Amino acid sequence: MMERNILHIDMDAFYAAIEQRDNPDLRGLPVIIGSRHPRSVVSTASYEARAFGVHSAMPMVKALKLCPEAICIPPNLKKYQNVSEKIMQIFNKYTDLVEALSLDEAFLDVSGSQRIFGNPRVIAQRIKENIKEQVGLTCSIGISYNKFLAKLASDLEKPNGMTVICKEDIKNKVWPLPINKMWGIGPKSSIKLEKCNIRTIGQLAQTDLNFLQNILGSWGAEVYHMANGIDNRPVVPHREAHSIGHETTFLEDTVDLEFIKMVLLDLAQEVGRRLRSQKIKGKTIVLKLRYSDFKTITRNHTLMECTDRDDLIYKIAIGLFKTNYDKNKSLRLIGITVTGLTTGEEHKQISLFPVENEKSNILYQALDKINSKYGEKTVTRARLVRKS
Numbered sequence: 356m357m358e359r360n361i362l363h364i365d366m367d368a369f370y371a372a373i374e375q376r377d378n379p380d381l382r383g384l385p386v387i388i389g390s391r392h393p394r395s396v397v398s399t400a401s402y403e404a405r406a407f408g409v410h411s412a413m414p415m416v417k418a419l420k421l422c423p424e425a426i427c428i429p430p431n432l433k434k435y436q437n438v439s440e441k442i443m444q445i446f447n448k449y450t451d452l453v454e455a456l457s458l459d460e461a462f463l464d465v466s467g468s469q470r471i472f473g474n475p476r477v478i479a480q481r482i483k484e485n486i487k488e489q490v491g492l493t494c495s496i497g498i499s500y501n502k503f504l505a506k507l508a509s510d511l512e513k514p515n516g517m518t519v520i521c522k523e524d525i526k527n528k529v530w531p532l533p534i535n536k537m538w539g540i541g542p543k544s545s546i547k548l549e550k551c552n553i554r555t556i557g558q559l560a561q562t563d564l565n566f567l568q569n570i571l572g573s574w575g576a577e578v579y580h581m582a583n584g585i586d587n588r589p590v591v592p593h594r595e596a597h598s599i600g601h602e603t604t605f606l607e608d609t610v611d612l613e614f615i616k617m618v619l620l621d622l623a624q625e626v627g628r629r630l631r632s633q634k635i636k637g638k639t640i641v642l643k644l645r646y647s648d649f650k651t652i653t654r655n656h657t658l659m660e661c662t663d664r665d666d667l668i669y670k671i672a673i674g675l676f677k678t679n680y681d682k683n684k685s686l687r688l689i690g691i692t693v694t695g696l697t698t699g700e701e702h703k704q705i706s707l708f709p710v711e712n713e714k715s716n717i718l719y720q721a722l723d724k725i726n727s728k729y730g731e732k733t734v735t736r737a738r739l740v741r742k743s
């Protein structure tokens with residue numbers, strides 16, 4: 356296979372940098388994106404706030420203890436989405452092969468772009484300049500011959516970095532890194548590996564493959580190859596979202612079953628509405644529960660056929676809830692996610708009840724239409740109207 360040229364581009368402190376861009380008074384100061392509400396969590400923090408140890412996903416209470424003078428700004432997702440679109444447009448000028456991973460991050464395969472735009476470093480430099488001029492933000496770019504190494508590289512010299520990893524660099528740039536920098540190695544796998552004295556990517560690369568598969572399961576082979584610099588995954592443009600989900604943290608922890616059921620119905624409706632608006636369906640319904648002690652469980656159920664229907668999503672979620680909820684504990688958060696998504700013809704199904712289905716499709720379309728016209732929750736099921 357011809358050697359590919361892959362860029363991984365990731366914006367620096369994305370939400371925080373946008374707020375600092377738009378309000379010069381915030382520049383140079385510790386900024387935390389997230390509400391000041393005690394139960395809220397940090398979305399991201401400016402590099403000034405990171406110097407105090409604040410980072411994404413940290414409980415707000417802890418963040419404010421570490422950095423009491425931080426300025427908290429509630430997130431403005433619409434604005435960040437607009438910025439994201441502009442960045443993606445810039446990427447698309449340099450190649451058709453742009454795979455967005457999130458609002459602020461994408462892979463670009465620029466193997467076919469060099470005759471027109473120059474070598475990968477030149478392309479990366481031009482993209483940085485375009486983003487700076489047109490969007491007023493900085494990013495970090497990793498350049499390599501596969502996705503794994505490009506992503507690893509973009510993180511090495513953040514913020515405003517540009518890092519190349521070629522084959523010759525693996526031993527000195529990649530192998531000394533700790534295993535938690537590996538794609539797919541989370542905290543649990545890290546602990547297991549550390550128990551076997553595997554602490555660096557280099558040690559991982561030199562571990563026996565069978566041994567690794569015993570520890571990590573089916574993921575073991577992939578991790579082993581990546582650690583050795585092998586990753587043949589293509590850059591897939593316009594990848595659909597992997598999942599669509601919605602979750603709610605209660606203002607107070609609750610054991611009120613009726614209330615929880617009502618929230619579940621609300622979540623199912625929201626997820627269903629989003630599936631239908633994107634014309635996709637999903638096969639696996641995932642229920643997430645987080646108790647007041649932060650213990651979190653996810654349980655899932657896979658259907659025979661894909662769905663985008665609130666009532667079915669709700670029915671499965673409530674079933675999962677009933678069998679898995681520990682009634683002795685109060686609940687902090689509940690969420691529903693639908694995964695195994697498909698679009699278009701793939702999910703056309705032969706129904707046993709065509710008339711019923713037809714009718715309820717029309718009902719859903721009508722509800723979605725009214726709700727998108729007059730704002731959410733204009734029309735909702737009677738059970739969701741709070742008794743007061």
Ligand code: TTP
Binds near residue numbers: 365370399460
């Ligand atoms: P990241 O790229 O992980 O973080 P970042 O861009 O803020 O900082 P950097 O890349 O320089 O380390 O995530 C991009 C945005 O996604 C981030 O600005 C906010 C949002 N986000 C959350 O809301 N919650 C999270 O837990 C994470 C990791 C990110």
Ligand code: MG
Binds near residue numbers: 365366367368369459
């Ligand atoms: Mg980022």
